[in-house]
Amino acid sequence: MKWKQIGDIIILNKNVENPEKFLKMKGIKAVIKIGRIHGRTRKPEVEILAGTETETIHKENKCLFKLDVASIMWSKGNTYERMRIPRLIEDGETIVDMFAGIGYFSIPIAVHADPKKVYAIEINPRAYHYLKENIKLNKVQDKIRPILGDSRIIAPKLSADRVLMGYVVDTHHYLDPALKCLKEGGTLHYHETAPEKIRFKRPIKRIEKAAKPRKVEILNKRIIKKYSPGVWHVVIDAKVD
Numbered sequence: 725m726k727w728k729q730i731g732d733i734i735i736l737n738k739n740v741e742n743p744e745k746f747l748k749m750k751g752i753k754a755v756i757k758i759g760r761i762h763g764r765t766r767k768p769e770v771e772i773l774a775g776t777e778t779e780t781i782h783k784e785n786k787c788l789f790k791l792d793v794a795s796i797m798w799s800k801g802n803t804y805e806r807m808r809i810p811r812l813i814e815d816g817e818t819i820v821d822m823f824a825g826i827g828y829f830s831i832p833i834a835v836h837a838d839p840k841k842v843y844a845i846e847i848n849p850r851a852y853h854y855l856k857e858n859i860k861l862n863k864v865q866d867k868i869r870p871i872l873g874d875s876r877i878i879a880p881k882l883s884a885d886r887v888l889m890g891y892v893v894d895t896h897h898y899l900d901p902a903l904k905c906l907k908e909g910g911t912l913h914y915h916e917t918a919p920e921k922i923r924f925k926r927p928i929k930r931i932e933k934a935a936k937p938r939k940v941e942i943l944n945k946r947i948i949k950k951y952s953p954g955v956w957h958v959v960i961d962a963k964v965d
């Protein structure tokens with residue numbers, strides 16, 4: 725059995741005999757089981773095993789993230805990436821976060837770097853609610869502008885030094901709006917889920933194809949985590965002239 729703790733909630737991947745025993749642990753208020761994660765909004769299958777409340781505040785890298793674990797995903801496997809991005813930001817950058825969620829990247833950027841503005845776009849009203857809450861919780865109202873809507877429509881209307889594409893499965897369908905938004909010489913952080921053999925080759929090709937005739941320089945490529953057997957979640961940092 726695998727388990728993890730998010731805020732004051734224990735998350736299991738299967739049923740256990742006596743889930744109430746976890747409630748005896750200091751500061752634990754609920755135990756839930758999370759099954760598969762579905763669809764575009766990444767909504768998980770959830771069963772409450774003990775306790776009642778599923779809203780919590782999770783702390784990571786000096787940032788606070790309020791979320792309802794029953795309706796919003798929290799990926800521990802992305803922790804390093806959430807800490808890596810703020811270190812790359814230069815003072816005064818304008819950033820567009822095309823898949824902001826509850827602020828997974830936007831919040832650490834606003835807390836640990838000094839951007840001019842982060843436009844955080846989120847399509848799911850539930851996640852958007854927590855995005856706004858987290859902006860307040862972390863006191864970064866002057867740094868992040870939350871936008872409820874489809875980044876395919878909104879991103880091309882903005883202009884950014886850096887565009888974050890922290891989303892998987894069909895991210896390549898969003899490359900055109902991302903590139904319309906990215907200034908000359910700007911940086912793209914493009915996520916993709918790709919089979920082992922082409923795990924970097926395919927995402928790089930897709931960026932180059934979408935960017936043509938603009939010149940693409942690959943600054944970094946890294947594996948974030950295993951997505952499914954033989955498939956990796958990767959991120960490519962690309963400078964586009």
Ligand SMILES: C[S@@+](CC[C@H](N)C(=O)[O-])C[C@H]1O[C@@H](n2cnc3c(N)ncnc32)[C@H](O)[C@@H]1O
Pocket residue numbers: 764765766797798799802806822823824825826828829845846847848851873874875876890891
């Ligand atoms: C789950 S997050 C990615 C997780 C994140 N990388 C992390 O560190 O855990 C992806 C978010 O993109 C949102 N999303 C999906 N399609 C979108 C679109 N077209 N425009 C804006 N947001 C979108 C989903 O609702 C979801 O909240």
